[in-house]
Amino acid sequence: MPLVPLSLARRFGPALGPLRALSAGGWLQEADLDCLLRLLHPVLRLNRVFARVESRRWVADDMLAIGLRTNGNARGWRPGQHVRLYLELDGVRQGRSYSLVSVQEDGRLELAVKRQPHGRLSNWLLDRLEVGSVLELDPARGDLDWPQDASSVLLLAAGSGITPLLGLLRQALARGFTAPVTLLHYVRHRAQRAFSEELQGLMARHPNLQVRWAISGETPAADELAGRFQADHLAGLPSHSLLACGPHGFVACVRDWWQAEPRDGRLQWETFTAPVSTAEAGQAVRLRFARSHRELPGNSAANLLEQAEAHGLRPPHGCRQGICTGCTCQLLAGSVRDLRTGAMTHGPGLPIRLCVSAPVGDVELEL
Ligand code: FES
Known part of the structure; x- marks a missing residue:
């Protein structure tokens, strides 16, 4: 009490x-x-x-x-x-x-x-x-911010990627942002349109806001878009400044679209799932965990956090997306590849984020 x-x-x-x-x-x-x-x-x-x-x-x-x-x-x-x-x-x-x-x-x-x-x-x-x-x-992190000086804003969200964008949108409208804003939210099923009532209410109160939903797992209604992200969905939309948030594959498609031609505006993006490794998928490796005194079989496809957990280890972690640093651990020997960028880190003694690192050959970790 x-x-x-x-x-x-x-x-x-x-x-x-x-x-x-x-x-x-x-x-x-x-x-x-x-x-x-x-x-x-x-x-x-x-x-x-x-x-x-x-x-x-x-x-x-x-x-x-x-x-x-x-x-x-x-x-x-x-x-x-x-x-x-x-x-x-x-x-x-x-x-x-x-x-x-x-x-x-x-x-x-x-x-x-x-x-x-x-x-x-x-x-x-x-x-x-x-x-x-x-x-x-933990303390809040993240650099997404509202482009206050933009002549128009395009928001692209997939799944729970709507949550940071809604936070920014609510605040911008409450502070009097009046330039055109278009939000497209991609979901599989209509019942997954999170905060849809609130978004419809915002549209009713703010004539500069347009919200549309894209449905990929069932037949879309007349006012909805069909399928996953595609350039056709953006035809005719103002896009001076773009914010995108969603799974890695979605954000990668949006970035490709944005970079396909020169643009004056600014792109901000955030992704919340680690990419899947494709290179060297399935190659068998040995994982040594120094503090746990264990040596276990692993593979070069999955991230080290998942591989450690699969063997019953419990490394500290947070976001599982390479953002929070909660899973940082020392690489004592061997090399790992960053699953987001492909960048290589070679031991010994360097910190790595387990949730976005896959081993390239045998590795030893201070875990
Ligand atoms: S768990 Fe957050 S960076 Fe790995």
């Missing part, structure tokens, strides 16, 4: 400044201070960001928007960024990154979580997270 309400706990933030200075100078242990602070309220900490779950609402058949209120340490966060959220499941700390759909000045924020076929943490959040629960969040 909290000794103080969350609204009051949030006001302690500035008063904690002297304690932060003492902790930074080594005079006080942050962990000890956090133990005392959490007695006042479960979300209160010196520096770390904790948040209480305030609401849950389904925004599509397979997507849940989670309303949170943070403890006052989430400074400078913006819609469109992503945060890594932590939860302990069966004694194992799990982390996953989600986009910020909204950020309020009073510490309220909203994340959206999509159901994943094998997404242990995501599916637990959808099915079992309760209002009142307390979660830890």
Whole structure:
């Protein structure tokens, strides 16, 4: 039972400044201070960001928007960024990154979580997270920003790629952005059109906004586009500035389209699934995990995070997309290939991100 309400706990933030200075100078242990602070309220900490779950609402058949209120340490966060959220499941700390759909000045924020076929943490959040629960969040990251000076903006989203773009769009319209904005959201089924009611409401209130959905898994209605992303869908649309977000294959197609001819505007993109390796697929390799004292069979196609997990190891991780650095680990011997760029890293002693690195031959990891 909290000794103080969350609204009051949030006001302690500035008063904690002297304690932060003492902790930074080594005079006080942050962990000890956090133990005392959490007695006042479960979300209160010196520096770390904790948040209480305030609401849950389904925004599509397979997507849940989670309303949170943070403890006052989430400074400078913006819609469109992503945060890594932590939860302990069966004694194992799990982390996953989600986009910020909204950020309020009073510490309220909203994340959206999509159901994943094998997404242990995501599916637990959808099915079992309760209002009142307390979660830890890492600092927000991400560079997507609204092109305030653009003469027109084109937003292309696939699946849960809608979430950061909606966050940016909401904020831009609320701040009076009046240039034409077109949003195309690609989904497989109509029931996956996340936030569709809100988007229709925004269209009704903002004549400069047009939203269309593209459906690939069922017959589209007359006002919908058919199939996956294709250049025809963009015919006649203003595209001075383009923001794209979705799976790697989708974003790669959009980038190819953008780069096919010279353009004046600016392209920003973000992808949330690691690309699949095609080169050397299936080549057998040996994986040595130094701290675990294990040597195991692996392959040169899959990323090292998945391969380690398949053997029962539990490397720390977050986004699984090469963004958060949560899976960084030292490469002690051998070489790995970055699955996003193809860039090679050769050991020993260099840090690699397990979730986007595939081994090229035998490797040894400090794990
Ligand atoms: S888990 Fe985030 S970079 Fe690998």
